[in-house]
Amino acid sequence: MLIRAMTHDDVAAVEQITSEAFYDLDVRTRPADWPTPEPRSPERSGPWRTRLAHLVTHDQPGCWVAEVAGTVVGAVAALRREGLWGLSTYAVRPGLQ
Numbered sequence: 001m002l003i004r005a006m007t008h009d010d011v012a013a014v015e016q017i018t019s020e021a022f023y024d025l026d027v028r029t030r031p032a033d034w035p036t037p038e039p040r041s042p043e044r045s046g047p048w049r050t051r052l053a054h055l056v057t058h059d060q061p062g063c064w065v066a067e068v069a070g071t072v073v074g075a076v077a078a079l080r081r082e083g084l085w086g087l088s089t090y091a092v093r094p095g096l097q
Contacts, residue, residue, distance in 0.1 A: 005011065006063035006075060008056055013072040014091075015049045021091035055088060056081055066092070 006014065019040040026037035033055045040048065056063050062078035062085075074092040078085060 001073075002067040003064055004067065005060060006056055006065045006077065009055060010065050010072055010075070011049050011053050011056065014044055014052060014075040014077075014089075017072065017075060017093050018089055018091040019045065020094055024094040031083070043062075052077060052089070062088075 003028055023037060023039045052063075059077070059079045062076075062080060065072045066074035066078050073096050076090045077086055077088040080086075
């Protein structure tokens with residue numbers, strides 16, 4: 001496994017991984033009386049990628065990916081503003097956790 005800085009070329013893969021991971025979590029942990037989870041829609045994927053690209057541009061030291069055999073399998077993104085640090089996202093491809 002290789003841990004490396006995230007680049008703009010990784011944004012689409014990271015969006016897909018987070019979509020899969022968050023959906024998987026929702027399916028496995030959903031209370032019975034809650035609505036059935038749905039995967040992230042294409043309409044929501046675009047804005048998600050835009051936000052992540054903004055972090056890669058402005059907070060690159062907090063954006064990392066994990067690779068196995070050249071494929072991105074996990075990611076973390078965080079922002080830092082003055083004295084504030086915030087974890088924006090953290091995900092690993094389902095089945096590899």
